[in-house]
Amino acid sequence: MNIWENLKMALSSIMANKLRSLLTMIGIIIGICSVITITTLGTTLRSTITTTLNSLGSNVMEVYVSPKPSVDSDVAYDTISPDDFITYSQVEKLVKEYPDIRIAESNYVCEASSKNSLGKEVGTKITGAYNGTLDNDGSRLLAGRMISMDDVSKKKYTCVVTNVFVRQYFKNHEEPIGQTIKLVSADNGLPYEFTIVGVCTYNSLFSGAAMGREEDIKTPVYIPNSVAKEMQGSYGEERYMYWLLSFDPKTDGKIAKANVASFFEKEYPANKNFETIVFSNQDTMKIIDIIINVITIFVAVIASISLIVGGVGVMNIMLVSVTERTREIGIRKALGAKKSTIKFQFVTEAIIMCLIGGIIGVVLGLFNGFIAGVIANLVISSIPTAKQVLGTIVMVPSVTAIIISIIFSMITGVFFGYYPASKAAKMNPIDALRYD
Numbered sequence: 001m002n003i004w005e006n007l008k009m010a011l012s013s014i015m016a017n018k019l020r021s022l023l024t025m026i027g028i029i030i031g032i033c034s035v036i037t038i039t040t041l042g043t044t045l046r047s048t049i050t051t052t053l054n055s056l057g058s059n060v061m062e063v064y065v066s067p068k069p070s071v072d073s074d075v076a077y078d079t080i081s082p083d084d085f086i087t088y089s090q091v092e093k094l095v096k097e098y099p100d101i102r103i104a105e106s107n108y109v110c111e112a113s114s115k116n117s118l119g120k121e122v123g124t125k126i127t128g129a130y131n132g133t134l135d136n137d138g139s140r141l142l143a144g145r146m147i148s149m150d151d152v153s154k155k156k157y158t159c160v161v162t163n164v165f166v167r168q169y170f171k172n173h174e175e176p177i178g179q180t181i182k183l184v185s186a187d188n189g190l191p192y193e194f195t196i197v198g199v200c201t202y203n204s205l206f207s208g209a210a211m212g213r214e215e216d217i218k219t220p221v222y223i224p225n226s227v228a229k230e231m232q233g234s235y236g237e238e239r240y241m242y243w244l245l246s247f248d249p250k251t252d253g254k255i256a257k258a259n260v261a262s263f264f265e266k267e268y269p270a271n272k273n274f275e276t277i278v279f280s281n282q283d284t285m286k287i288i289d290i291i292i293n294v295i296t297i298f299v300a301v302i303a304s305i306s307l308i309v310g311g312v313g314v315m316n317i318m319l320v321s322v323t324e325r326t327r328e329i330g331i332r333k334a335l336g337a338k339k340s341t342i343k344f345q346f347v348t349e350a351i352i353m354c355l356i357g358g359i360i361g362v363v364l365g366l367f368n369g370f371i372a373g374v375i376a377n378l379v380i381s382s383i384p385t386a387k388q389v390l391g392t393i394v395m396v397p398s399v400t401a402i403i404i405s406i407i408f409s410m411i412t413g414v415f416f417g418y419y420p421a422s423k424a425a426k427m428n429p430i431d432a433l434r435y436d
Contacts, residue, residue, distance in 0.1 A: 109223075110185050307412055344421075
């Protein structure tokens, strides 16, 4: 008997006892359904968080001053002085040494206004920036260029505006790059003129702007931070406990992080209490990924216990099936069927039963994931802030989990179907034929 005949016989036996077969599969269906649902939710959560962090700047990292492990943190912070901070000159030297590294800091100055061609005031938020500020602000350049380190060092009155500002200000669809705009500070009433060198996207999440008509939104106007400091009346060297940095997306994040760490090991002055540490958003994603994986695996293992219950059910029904078909087994053995043939027949039936249950479980698990996605999007849509951060949740089934589940359901059939199959194969044909 070839494999196709075994498959036909297995399907015939299952179809002959539909209700019994379905009830036998319940454990397998529930187990696989639970595993697929959980892994789908885990994969979707990982994808959503990764997408969100990418939109917030996956190429952003932070270098900060931290007490050394051997030093009591309370004592260290009590004695901290400006000399322990990281200076702008150090960061500037880093950027010059590694051109793929950028400064991602921003410095809010004040609100300002400017009149467009229709004479209507357009509100803005003047923000001091560096060459990597957009990376941390969740925006991207659409045209022109970003504020450069040359703009910062030479205190050039250049600026980068948002696409929303362009629509608010240039009513005649002029080309904004190269245009000069006059901004009147809300703090001191003084006018400042800046030349537009770039246009970027507007990220309302970072600006903290309230939702409303586009005409009323006050978007950032990025200017060199050296100019911003002059507007604020601050002229000393910038010293901070931490600096936000970013790197070119084409650069390997591990290499960029290693370069920054190596640089500050050399440049940060010898300090008995403090040291510099580099932490990137990619590190955050790795930690989140590990947590999600551990939780998913842990819960999936618990859910898969039902597969054992389902497997016991399969074994029980297969033993019943062997008993019911004793005469059939006796006839086949009397006609010369080998033990291996009988065994293979019943193992095949158990595998097919578990496989069908596994497929049904996968379909139900994917359906549960779809329903969970619909509910999640309804909840997110009702919360504007969550909608801005998360966007639309797209369910991402785990192909690996589906394949493993199907294979595992077949293995369950083999494992729990082997004993009944062996019992059938070991039957004495004469005793089997006498069975009533």
